[in-house]
Amino acid sequence: MIRNIKFLFFLVLTASLIFSCEDDSIMVSKDLIDIPYQPTPYVVEVPEEFPMLEVPSDNPMTKDGVELGRHLFYDPILSADSTVACALCHIPELAFTDGLRISAGINGLEGRRSSMSLVNVGFYYSGLFWDGRVQTLEEQSLHPIEDPVEQGNDLDALIDKLRAHPYYAPQFRKAFGIEDRSEINRVLIGKALAQWERIIVSGNSRYDQFARGEIILDDDEDLGHSMFFDFDDGLKDAECSHCHSLPLFTANTYHNNGLDSVGNDYSLFRDIGLGINGMVNDTGRFRSPTLRNIELTAPFMHDGRFSSLEEVMDHYNHGIQPGRNKDPLVSNLNLSVDEQTAIVAFMKTLTDTSYLNIPEVLSPFE
Numbered sequence: 001m002i003r004n005i006k007f008l009f010f011l012v013l014t015a016s017l018i019f020s021c022e023d024d025s026i027m028v029s030k031d032l033i034d035i036p037y038q039p040t041p042y043v044v045e046v047p048e049e050f051p052m053l054e055v056p057s058d059n060p061m062t063k064d065g066v067e068l069g070r071h072l073f074y075d076p077i078l079s080a081d082s083t084v085a086c087a088l089c090h091i092p093e094l095a096f097t098d099g100l101r102i103s104a105g106i107n108g109l110e111g112r113r114s115s116m117s118l119v120n121v122g123f124y125y126s127g128l129f130w131d132g133r134v135q136t137l138e139e140q141s142l143h144p145i146e147d148p149v150e151q152g153n154d155l156d157a158l159i160d161k162l163r164a165h166p167y168y169a170p171q172f173r174k175a176f177g178i179e180d181r182s183e184i185n186r187v188l189i190g191k192a193l194a195q196w197e198r199i200i201v202s203g204n205s206r207y208d209q210f211a212r213g214e215i216i217l218d219d220d221e222d223l224g225h226s227m228f229f230d231f232d233d234g235l236k237d238a239e240c241s242h243c244h245s246l247p248l249f250t251a252n253t254y255h256n257n258g259l260d261s262v263g264n265d266y267s268l269f270r271d272i273g274l275g276i277n278g279m280v281n282d283t284g285r286f287r288s289p290t291l292r293n294i295e296l297t298a299p300f301m302h303d304g305r306f307s308s309l310e311e312v313m314d315h316y317n318h319g320i321q322p323g324r325n326k327d328p329l330v331s332n333l334n335l336s337v338d339e340q341t342a343i344v345a346f347m348k349t350l351t352d353t354s355y356l357n358i359p360e361v362l363s364p365f366e
Contacts, residue, residue, distance in 0.1 A: 030180050032173040039177070042066045042195070044122075047203030049211075049247045053122055059138060059191045061198065064174040066360055069196025071171070072189065074363040077161060079106050079151035086144060086151075086193075087363065089115040092356055095293035096200065101304030105150040112271065114304035117297050119355065120290060122198035126252040130286045130302045131273045141193035142186060155186050162189070199360055202292050203247070205352035217349065224346025227339060238343055239316075240291075242329045249291040249350060255327045256284045258320035259301060266324075271302065281325050295351045309347060313340040 042061040046053050055061055072078060076085040089103045090096035096118035103115040113130055121128070121137065128140040144150040145158060162168040162184050169181040176188050207225075209215045217225060223235070230237035245251045254274040262268040266275070266283040275283030286302045300306040306315065317340060320332050335343070355361050 032170060032181060033179045035170050035173045037173060037177040039064065039175075042199070044199050044201060046201060047208070047247070050120075050201075050203060051123055051247075053198060054125065055198065056136070056138065059194060061195050062175060064171065065176070065192055065195040066199055067364075068168075068171045068175045069192035069194070070360055071167070071364055072193055073196055074365055077165075078145050078153060078158060080153040080157070081106065084151050089144075089150070090118050092362060093296070093353070095119045095202075095296040095353075097297040099298065101299045101307075103150075105144075105147070106152040109149045109152075111147075111149045113302050114299060116287075116289060117293060118197055118200050119202045119293050120248055121200065123248055124250075124252055127254075127287070131276045132254060132287060133276055137194035137197050138187075138190040141197065142190045145189075155189075158189070159184055159186065196360070199358065200355055202352045202355050204354045205292065206349040207346075208352070210349070218345075220342045220345035221349050223339070224342035224344070225349075227335075227343060228346055236333065236335060236339065238333060238335065238339075239329055239331075240343070243288040243327070244291045250288050252287075254282065254285040254287050255330070256286075256323055256325050257288075257316075257330050258323065258326050259305070259315070260284070260323070261321035262323045264324045273302070284323065284325065291347055292350045293352060295348045296353075309344045310340070313343060 039060075039062040042063045042065070044053055044061065059065075073086045073090075076082045076088075078085065084106050089098045089105070091098055096115075098115045101114060103111045103113065105111060116130060126132065128134050128137065129143075134140045134143065142155065145153050146155055162172070163181040169184065172178050172181070172184050172188060172192075175192060178184065178188070206215065206217070206221075210217050210225075216222075224238075226232045227235050227238040228240045230239075230241070243251050243253065243255055243257070260269065262284065266272075266280060269275070269284040272283045274285040274287075289297075294300075294309070298307060298309075300309070300312050306312045313335075316330070317333050317335050320326070320330055
């Protein structure tokens with residue numbers, strides 16, 4: 001009797017091992033396989049003078065991928081309590097910023113920095129966030145989800161929600177060809193959000209129309225334009241284009257622009273910025289943001305300390321603070337009031353909200 005029981009146990013154990021070694025597909029229900037997977041390329045319209053939009057080979061742009069990313073971006077389901085969508089801190093009409101000095105997230109918790117614009121973010125190839133902590137949009141898009149102050153979620157918990165959701169599981173099938181909802185994972189979430197972010201392109205401002213010879217600038221705008229790029233030897237160089245260069249109006253680099261007086265003591269920086277990379281000399285350096293749509297993105301700087309472009313000009317005119325790694329091209333400009341006004345007038349010619357006319361950019365829930 002005992003011998004027979006042992007034999008039966010052996011048979012059961014052997015059978016379980018055999019099935020566990022079978023191809024994983026046997027254990028998957030493939031409940032999405034009847035939904036058509038017919039990826040259609042999504043073509044982003046890029047201004048001729050812009051750099052190439054680099055798209056990872058393993059994440060090609062498709063209409064269904066963009067649509068999935070669009071829903072995820074505007075859906076508060078990404079947060080732990082389903083109250084905070086990405087769009088809370090990135091409002092389309094404000095060039096995808098939020099108008100706050102310091103952005104707030106789940107449970108009203110205040111973060112450390114002002115939200116950055118997502119306009120033209122697909123062209124940033126030297127790190128993302130104010131401190132350059134990640135290199136790709138696919139990686140960047142996942143950070144706010146797990147940040148305890150932003151969306152405060154656990155990605156595994158979010159994945160469970162999405163797998164059970166009546167819309168999202170079929171949409172992941174259409175976007176990425178998965179056969180079963182169990183295949184939804186963090187990589188695909190990041191890919192979908194990144195695809196959508198790459199469609200936010202702005203390049204048809206008054207300045208762009210002027211550059212194409214379609215319009216002329218008024219006197220203040222023209223003076224500001226000449227000083228911004230140092231086109232006229234008879235005018236002061238406003239030193240703007242070193243950090244805010246054509247065509248994106250950002251050099252895609254990181255600078256200490258003299259916001260705080262720290263001398264040689266880097267420990268005095270309240271926020272180490274790029275110094276997160278472990279390089280001491282990068283402490284206190286931050287990404288120079290694009291000036292495209294800058295008029296819409298107040299308050300300014302990584303900590304939102306300046307409420308207007310006029311305050312920004314005051315800083316560059318006579319508020320530059322010393323520091324060992326301050327950018328050597330940043331110094332007090334000593335411009336007249338009229339010259340400062342002209343620079344501000346030119347920066348406002350960079351406003352362009354034509355991206356709001358792209359249906360896929362806007363919320364699908366409105």
